[in-house]
Amino acid sequence: MDGEAQTTVHIPVLFDECLDALNLAPGKIIVDGTLGGGGHSIAIARRVAPNGLTISTDRDPAALDRVDRRVEALEDGATLPLKTYFANYCDFDAALERAGVDRVDGFLLDLGLSSDQLADRERGFSFDSDGDLDLRFDPTEGVPAFEMIARWSAEKIADVIYQYGEERQSRRIARAIFERRRTNPVRSARDLAEICRRCVPTPPPWAQKKTIDPATRTFQALRIAVNDELGSLERFLSKCVDYLNPGGRVAIISFHSLEDRIVKNAFRDLEGLTVLTKKPIVATDEEIERNPRSRSAKLRVAEKKTDDGDRNRG
Numbered sequence: 001m002d003g004e005a006q007t008t009v010h011i012p013v014l015f016d017e018c019l020d021a022l023n024l025a026p027g028k029i030i031v032d033g034t035l036g037g038g039g040h041s042i043a044i045a046r047r048v049a050p051n052g053l054t055i056s057t058d059r060d061p062a063a064l065d066r067v068d069r070r071v072e073a074l075e076d077g078a079t080l081p082l083k084t085y086f087a088n089y090c091d092f093d094a095a096l097e098r099a100g101v102d103r104v105d106g107f108l109l110d111l112g113l114s115s116d117q118l119a120d121r122e123r124g125f126s127f128d129s130d131g132d133l134d135l136r137f138d139p140t141e142g143v144p145a146f147e148m149i150a151r152w153s154a155e156k157i158a159d160v161i162y163q164y165g166e167e168r169q170s171r172r173i174a175r176a177i178f179e180r181r182r183t184n185p186v187r188s189a190r191d192l193a194e195i196c197r198r199c200v201p202t203p204p205p206w207a208q209k210k211t212i213d214p215a216t217r218t219f220q221a222l223r224i225a226v227n228d229e230l231g232s233l234e235r236f237l238s239k240c241v242d243y244l245n246p247g248g249r250v251a252i253i254s255f256h257s258l259e260d261r262i263v264k265n266a267f268r269d270l271e272g273l274t275v276l277t278k279k280p281i282v283a284t285d286e287e288i289e290r291n292p293r294s295r296s297a298k299l300r301v302a303e304k305k306t307d308d309g310d311r312n313r314g
């Protein structure tokens with residue numbers, strides 16, 4: 001037992017698939033942009049040891065603390081080649097500079113939120129919590145979701161919920177938030193979840209097995225907006241190839257069709273990359289059974305062409 005039980009409840013998705021995708025070997029330098037509970041990062045660090053390095057970032061200071069404690073409790077913790085930084089993954093170049101590294105052999109992103117964040121009832125990610133509807137990964141930056149929906153027009157709220165959540169009842173939900181705001185602002189996660197449950201019709205009993213909580217799409221949409229998640233992904237993609245060694249890999253797990261589309265198109269269009277996954281890698285039935293979070297995970301992998309030289313680097 002390596003102390004996991006005390007520090008993280010997050011089960012990494014597509015674990016073996018990610019490690020294979022990164023083509024790991026001792027001596028390699030890998031960036032894990034989304035440290036989370038550290039499951040992928042620790043495994044990568046073990047595979048690149050003793051002379052390689054894993055450079056991991058997270059926007060959530062609680063994730064970094066948790067992984068520090070987890071690593072301290074590991075038997076091989078003191079020798080693990082793992083450096084962690086509090087940073088947005090789209091600013092990985094600053095982390096590389098701090099680590100004294102120019103080029104890397106691989107990037108991993110495992111997007112979205114971790115089960116640890118979901119379990120923290122103060123952050124607003126969990127529908128039934130009475131904590132503030134915050135939804136920021138980095139609580140020191142930007143504006144919490146409850147403030148955003150207190151300021152936005154009903155139209156803006158509806159557009160965000162529709163665009164990022166693909167929620168068909170977006171206008172109804174936005175109107176209900178707006179109406180309620182006149183007397184009593186929407187402050188907690190539970191407040192918003194209750195509104196969504198009133199606005200989203202209950203599916204017929206025969207369809208219930210496959211359904212998700214009526215609040216899921218709305219929470220997801222607000223989280224994406226509050227954290228500018230698609231902006232971070234686009235900024236990352238616009239520069240990651242420049243920092244890859246020839247033959248280096250970039251592997252991205254997404255949980256949302258908008259993210260997956262951005263990754264798919266960027267891999268196809270970026271000069272100097274060869275797509276290794278014509279179709280995304282998805283979880284097996286056995287993994288979905290063990291870890292239902294993996295149900296919507298899609299892993300795409302690309303490799304930097306070896307004859308590309310330094311063409312991309314300005």
Ligand SMILES: C[S@@+](CC[C@H](N)C(=O)[O-])C[C@H]1O[C@@H](n2cnc3c(N)ncnc32)[C@H](O)[C@@H]1O
Nearest residue numbers: 012034036037038039040058059060088089110
């Ligand atoms: C799904 S979890 C990663 C789980 C991790 N692979 C593991 O094995 O435990 C996603 C993590 O990415 C972080 N995150 C999300 N967007 C980020 C960003 N733009 N920059 C850095 N970290 C981000 C979240 O705070 C969260 O901890």
